[in-house]
Amino acid sequence: MGSCSLQLPLINLADKTLEPGSSKWAEVRSDVRKALEDFGCFEASYDKVSLELQESIMKTMEELFALPVETKQRNVCPKPYVGYLNHNNLSESLGISNANILENVNEFTQQLWPDGDGNENISKTIQLFAEKLVEIDVMVRRMVMESFGIEKYIDDHLKSTEYRMRLMKYIAPPEGDANTTVDDYADLLAKLNIDGVEPNVGVKVNADISDDVNANPSVNAGVGANVNADTGVNDNLNVDAEANGDANIAVGGGVNANTDLGVGVNVNSNVAVNAKTGATSGDDVEANDDNEEKKLGLPCHTDKNLFTVLFQHEIEGLEVKTKDEKWIRVKPSPNTFIVIAGDSLCALMNGRIRAPYHRVRVTEKKRTRYTAAIFTCPKPDYVIEAPKELVDEKHPRLFRPFDYRDLFTFYHSEAGRKIQYTLQAYCAVSEA
Numbered sequence: 001m002g003s004c005s006l007q008l009p010l011i012n013l014a015d016k017t018l019e020p021g022s023s024k025w026a027e028v029r030s031d032v033r034k035a036l037e038d039f040g041c042f043e044a045s046y047d048k049v050s051l052e053l054q055e056s057i058m059k060t061m062e063e064l065f066a067l068p069v070e071t072k073q074r075n076v077c078p079k080p081y082v083g084y085l086n087h088n089n090l091s092e093s094l095g096i097s098n099a100n101i102l103e104n105v106n107e108f109t110q111q112l113w114p115d116g117d118g119n120e121n122i123s124k125t126i127q128l129f130a131e132k133l134v135e136i137d138v139m140v141r142r143m144v145m146e147s148f149g150i151e152k153y154i155d156d157h158l159k160s161t162e163y164r165m166r167l168m169k170y171i172a173p174p175e176g177d178a179n180t181t182v183d184d185y186a187d188l189l190a191k192l193n194i195d196g197v198e199p200n201v202g203v204k205v206n207a208d209i210s211d212d213v214n215a216n217p218s219v220n221a222g223v224g225a226n227v228n229a230d231t232g233v234n235d236n237l238n239v240d241a242e243a244n245g246d247a248n249i250a251v252g253g254g255v256n257a258n259t260d261l262g263v264g265v266n267v268n269s270n271v272a273v274n275a276k277t278g279a280t281s282g283d284d285v286e287a288n289d290d291n292e293e294k295k296l297g298l299p300c301h302t303d304k305n306l307f308t309v310l311f312q313h314e315i316e317g318l319e320v321k322t323k324d325e326k327w328i329r330v331k332p333s334p335n336t337f338i339v340i341a342g343d344s345l346c347a348l349m350n351g352r353i354r355a356p357y358h359r360v361r362v363t364e365k366k367r368t369r370y371t372a373a374i375f376t377c378p379k380p381d382y383v384i385e386a387p388k389e390l391v392d393e394k395h396p397r398l399f400r401p402f403d404y405r406d407l408f409t410f411y412h413s414e415a416g417r418k419i420q421y422t423l424q425a426y427c428a429v430s431e432a
């Protein structure tokens with residue numbers, strides 16, 4: 001079956017006695033290391049973010065995403081994939097560079113409301129919330145570096161990173177959508193009668209994205225399902241998330257066609273694109289057994305940055321893949337944040353920490369899901385290279401040094417999109 005009752009480790013990062021150097025610190029540090037070695041991810045319990053602030057960030061997101069699309073599209077950034085993104089009307093997100101600094105958040109709100117005032121509260125809420133996520137990130141990075149005996153690099157390391165915030169909205173599946181199946185899409189495809197598309201193969205329906213995700217036929221069909229139910233037309237921006245982070249959506253060679261159902265459908269007949277996925281053949285089997293696997297708000301991916309700290313409020317959807325290819329569905333709970341290691345951290349730690357595949361699958365009907373995340377990214381010119389302390393006979397160097405921006409560019413390149421394991425393909429040390 002798909003996700004089961006497995007859980008991520010839950011670690012309390014707000015214990016009163018948790019000070020660097022204390023015995024509590026050493027205990028929690030070793031839990032953090034173990035969680036990241038085993039899962040690349042854990043739930044952090046952190047009650048230092050007031051419930052009021054948690055509510056405010058939710059209200060802020062509702063308000064922001066309710067703005068007209070032309071307004072949201074003013075959230076632009078010179079760096080690609082960092083501003084407003086719309087993932088086929090299944091999810092959309094707004095990006096803010098260094099949102100822990102009020103000035104940057106003000107720039108963001110001014111982009112949206114160039115003549116407006118009165119957005120002070122929005123800016124303040126975003127900045128305060130970002131600051132809290134950053135606290136978690138800094139604590140966790142300190143623990144990781146200490147636990148691997150490379151604490152002497154901490155200060156330089158912390159100075160060499162920046163934060164990208166992303167506010168995300170996932171459209172709820174509409175009522176009555178639950179029984180939509182691959183076959184329904186096959187019917188639709190048959191009606192479309194498009195060359196090169198085999199009606200009974202869900203993998204060909206790719207909702208205008210051909211992300212790095214979805215090796216999984218039914219998953220792609222699910223993406224199509226939501227898009228069609230929603231508007232049927234992808235506005236334009238076939239991009240995706242994570243830019244900042246990193247989810248990876250490539251624009252596929254989609255064909256846009258109008259059906260006799262009066263909706264626009266994108267059919268991607270480029271199977272090769274789907275080769276890039278975190279899924280394995282095991283997934284295919286699993287997904288075939290599980291109809292619920294057909295609805296994805298965000299395709300399966302690894303984050304490319306160092307760490308992601310994510311807040312999901314009330315509506316679940318995030319799923320994290322374990323080493324043995326099981327999906328863990330992460331239940332939201334107040335005062336809990338999800339910490340996810342990315343590919344850059346994996347490389348920096350010479351592979352000792354996993355960067356887990358994860359995805360978003362929203363199943364709750366008629367309730368929009370909002371999440372807010374901080375993506376810790378290496379600054380330009382910070383070369384990701386495992387320190388010599390992490391390299392020995394037992395742990396040979398796994399990755400060549402690289403610049404995060406180059407990894408990111410590769411990830412979004414045509415070649416990169418077709419590759420399943422971006423980090424390995426990009427910079428693995430080849431065997432002699």
Ligand SMILES: O=C(O)CCC(=O)C(=O)O
Binds near residue numbers: 166168246247298312
């Ligand atoms: O919104 C979520 O639950 C996950 C988002 C995510 O994985 C990403 O943006 O990289």
Ligand SMILES: [Fe+2]
Binds near residue numbers: 242358
């Ligand atoms: Fe992610």
